[in-house]
Amino acid sequence: MECRVCGEPLAPFMSFGPMPIANGFLAPQDIPLDTYRFELATASCKRCRTFQLIDQPPPDKMFHANYAFFSQTSRVMQDHFENFALDIAQRLLARRDDPFVVELGSNDGIMLRHIAKRGVRHLGVEPSANVAAAARNNGVNTTSVFFDAESAANIREQYGPADVIAAANVMCHIGSIRDVAAGIALLLRDDGVLIFEDPYLGEVIAKTSYDQIYDEHVFLFSLESVRAIFGPHGLSVIDVAPQTTHGGSMRYTLGKTEHHEVSSTVTELEVAESRQGLGDDQTYDRFRQSCEASKAALNRLLGELRGAGKRIAGYGATSKSTTVLNYCGIGPELIEFISDTTPIKQGKVTPGTHISVKPPSCFSEPYPDFAVLFAWNHAAEIIAKEKAFLESGGRFITFVPEVGMIQA
Ligand code: TMP
Numbered sequence: 001m002e003c004r005v006c007g008e009p010l011a012p013f014m015s016f017g018p019m020p021i022a023n024g025f026l027a028p029q030d031i032p033l034d035t036y037r038f039e040l041a042t043a044s045c046k047r048c049r050t051f052q053l054i055d056q057p058p059p060d061k062m063f064h065a066n067y068a069f070f071s072q073t074s075r076v077m078q079d080h081f082e083n084f085a086l087d088i089a090q091r092l093l094a095r096r097d098d099p100f101v102v103e104l105g106s107n108d109g110i111m112l113r114h115i116a117k118r119g120v121r122h123l124g125v126e127p128s129a130n131v132a133a134a135a136r137n138n139g140v141n142t143t144s145v146f147f148d149a150e151s152a153a154n155i156r157e158q159y160g161p162a163d164v165i166a167a168a169n170v171m172c173h174i175g176s177i178r179d180v181a182a183g184i185a186l187l188l189r190d191d192g193v194l195i196f197e198d199p200y201l202g203e204v205i206a207k208t209s210y211d212q213i214y215d216e217h218v219f220l221f222s223l224e225s226v227r228a229i230f231g232p233h234g235l236s237v238i239d240v241a242p243q244t245t246h247g248g249s250m251r252y253t254l255g256k257t258e259h260h261e262v263s264s265t266v267t268e269l270e271v272a273e274s275r276q277g278l279g280d281d282q283t284y285d286r287f288r289q290s291c292e293a294s295k296a297a298l299n300r301l302l303g304e305l306r307g308a309g310k311r312i313a314g315y316g317a318t319s320k321s322t323t324v325l326n327y328c329g330i331g332p333e334l335i336e337f338i339s340d341t342t343p344i345k346q347g348k349v350t351p352g353t354h355i356s357v358k359p360p361s362c363f364s365e366p367y368p369d370f371a372v373l374f375a376w377n378h379a380a381e382i383i384a385k386e387k388a389f390l391e392s393g394g395r396f397i398t399f400v401p402e403v404g405m406i407q408a
């Protein structure tokens with residue numbers, strides 16, 4: 001396997017084992033005898049330092065008509081994307097005449113509808129047909145194609161160049177990132193900007209949040225790797241802004257160097273990455289050891305609690321939980337069910353580990369003794385919402401940044 005960014009041969013520093021598709025929630029009667037799995041192994045390219053999966057399942061196995069992920073699951077995320085749209089409108093669209101905004105992986109229109117509402121010309125590019133249909137219902141002009149150099153050229157021909165190209169939690173999904181970068185360079189107006197955000201490698205390493213590693217996240221970016229990807233296309237990072245979403249993300253703003261000034265935040269992040277050792281092999285050896293320690297601690301805790309006859313549920317059938325459950329070998333013998341608000345996941349079982357996913361109404365009937373907080377990135381919102389669970393003596397079990405408990 002070669003680096004998807006620079007072509008250097010890749011050597012994995014660890015494997016999380018054979019993994020099913022993270023969003024492959026199935027009804028019990030639809031589980032095939034032989035579940036598709038791929039080896040979830042990770043590498044940090046020694047040349048460009050892009051953190052990536054060795055193998056990634058083919059896109060049609062991950063994103064299809066029944067794709068179970070809809071962005072509009074949480075109030076906090078809705079507010080986050082409204083603010084993202086506001087940032088684009090105020091910082092990037094001001095003083096532009098009849099601007100055109102393109103969003104890649106626009107999902108159900110969670111961000112772009114706030115741009116649409118302002119009467120700004122826009123286009124969402126969303127390959128999942130069912131999700132794209134939901135976006136159109138939200139009044140968001142959406143095309144259901146994969147974004148690459150060819151579709152970028154088609155979009156430019158139909159709509160003209162883009163003033164802003166935005167993407168949230170999308171870029172890190174695309175293995176053929178070089179094609180996407182070429183498409184962006186082609187579609188972007190000369191003084192246009194690319195703004196995107198994704199889970200940040202520095203946060204994953206700092207918090208041992210290895211559950212950010214699953215089939216869809218073929219990359220975990222850092223400033224260094226973003227530069228390696230877009231630099232060859234004449235795009236420089238002009239601003240960076242950390243985000244609290246998805247357990248710690250980074251928002252990168254890029255543009256053609258001659259048209260923009262570079263913010264001091266960029267040099268500050270460069271220094272921070274060097275201090276954290278994101279470019280050092282030892283950092284990844286230590287990360288592997290931390291993952292192994294986390295797995296052992298979680299198994300020990302759940303085993304002890306079950307041994308003592310405690311009832312344990314899960315909270316949030318997240319994509320991330322697929323890595324945790326399969327890597328740690330946790331199934332229905334330890335976790336009775338997982339509560340989740342997403343209707344399309346309810347009545348189904350978790351990929352590879354076959355734990356039932358149930359609607360939140362089941363969570364309190366009666367409350368379990370413990371609930372593993374798989375949706376730990378929404379902890380504040382969930383803890384506020386589940387006061388009654390905590391006050392009745394229930395405890396959340398966390399595993400990021402360390403295995404531990406949250407109680408009233
Ligand atoms: P995400 O972290 O990828 O956004 O996924 C969050 C998952 O957790 C999603 O399946 C919805 C679920 N969830 C709940 O079940 N209850 C909640 O209160 C929240 C915030 C999320």
Ligand code: ZN
Binds near residue numbers: 005046047050
């Ligand atoms: Zn590389």
